Amino acid sequence: MATVAAKFVEQSQVPVVESGIVRSTVFPNKLRDLRRKAGYEMLTDFIRETGLKDINYTRLAKIERGQIFARPDEVIELAKLLDVEPMSLFIDTVEKDFDRESWARDHTEASLTFRGGTREDMRIGAALRIRRRELGLSTTDLKKKYGMPAATASRIENAERPFHRWPDKIRKATAKMMGGASMRDIARTVTAYEQEGRLDAMMAELFSQRSLDQRHNASLLALVQKLPGKKAEKFAAKLEKLMAEKGLVDWSANLSVVAAAGQPDIFSEDQTMPVLEGKTHDGWTLVSETKKTFTRNFEAPGIAIKLDKPVLGLGIPTSALLVFELIDRSEVKGEMVLALIDGPRVRVVSARPAGRGFKLAQVNPEWQSSLSKESSVRVAKLSQIEMA
Structure with missing residues (x-):
């Protein structure tokens, strides 16, 4: 394919992690230090002299450079060959003074210094x-x-x-x-x-930094939880606490539907319902009724909202009327646009399956910070869009 000059028009600058070496370093660990301390200067020496057969050279090198996560059985096997406890291979990356980029550059071969686009x-x-x-x-x-x-x-x-x-x-x-x-x-x-x-x-x-932190920490937690011993339990508990404090826990793990009597109800039982409008701040829209009405085409309780900001992007303009149908959390399947309702506040998000739960997104990544704490919200799915 011939090289063609192509102009990419950047309309905005989403805050992202620019460093490819940081993005691709998912599992900082102490494997190289422990290997050398045990007298194996080269990876090939370690593999040959210990008789390691279940992990090939390429995979072991990637684990040592932090490019991939080791499996629980691999952590246990490597620890056994190095005569240390499994948790000795881990670095406490949740500590504030840990510098992922410095670690990555120190553990990357010269020929692989540039990672990521x-x-x-x-x-x-x-x-x-x-x-x-x-x-x-x-x-x-x-x-x-x-x-x-x-x-x-x-x-x-x-x-x-x-x-x-x-x-x-x-x-x-x-x-x-x-x-x-x-x-x-x-x-x-x-x-x-x-x-x-x-x-x-x-x-x-x-x-985004939040997205990377969420993925890295979730994978690290899943790995540590499968390892034996009190040290693994203690590390997992510390990591879980940090993720909860930073809003990095999967919101759907604790999400439950709250009865209408438990909070102010903005849902309408009537087929013709008032249109709600409001101001959006930090991803939440505080809504109130207007004199406008809308007749929905479904039977369940619903809400009709006109947002003042394109929280899901310009594909759904602010002039559009979004009509949501109240559902149970168990009905959230596949990729959907949802409204999370907390009293008179509404957060409109896109949701897609992620592990055992769902990942939520809005245009501004900073608006995702409190999703993991919304255990009392009700959930509604987007059922109709009326363009002005």
Whole structure:
């Protein structure tokens, strides 16, 4: 594919982690230090002299550099070979003085010093994920339909290397997914998503500090919880507490539906209901009734809201009337637009499955800070949109 000058129009600057080496360092650990302390200067020495067979050199090197998480059985095996407790391999990354970037640079080989793409590569990755979801495809589906391996798609979406360094056939496959054949077509798609407001939300989901912290800590917690011993239990408890304090816990784990009698009720039982409007601050909209009314097309209690800010991006303008239907939390499945209702306050979010719960997103990543504490909110799904 010939190199084509492509102009990417940046309408806003979503706060993201620019450093590729920080984004790709997910599991800082003490493996290298413990290995050398035990007298194994090189990884090959360690593998040969200990008889390690269940972890190959490439995977072990990635674990040592913090690029991937070790499995629980691998942690236990490595600790046994080094004659230490499993938790001895861990670094307390929740401490305030821990510097992830310094650790990563100290543990990265010279030939691998540059990890991750630029902001432009991040925007291509975000656009690819938006497009993949539009097509309803998983990363594993891409191999059959576009000839792109699942691992490669994931690395592009997470901007783990500059896009121009991918093979020509991968760049062509990306352009084909975008409905074109060249870098110019990719740039056109990125710009379109940006103008619609969807790119900002995806950039925040993939690359904001909060999003990275949430993913890294959740994976670390899941690993530690599977390890034996009091030290593992203590570390897990400390990590859980920190995640709760910073609002990084999956909100749906504690979400429960509260009876209408338990809080001021803004839902209407009548088919024709008042339109609610209000001011949005920190992602919440404090609503009140207007003289306008709207007749809904469903039977369950509902609310009709007109927002003053495009919290989900420019794809749903503020002139649109959003009509939500009250549902039980168990009915939240797949990707949905939800309204979380806390008395007279409403937070409109996009939700998608993530682990055992759901990940919520708005355009501004800072507006996601308190979602994990909303155990008393009620949930409604978007059922109608009326454009002005």
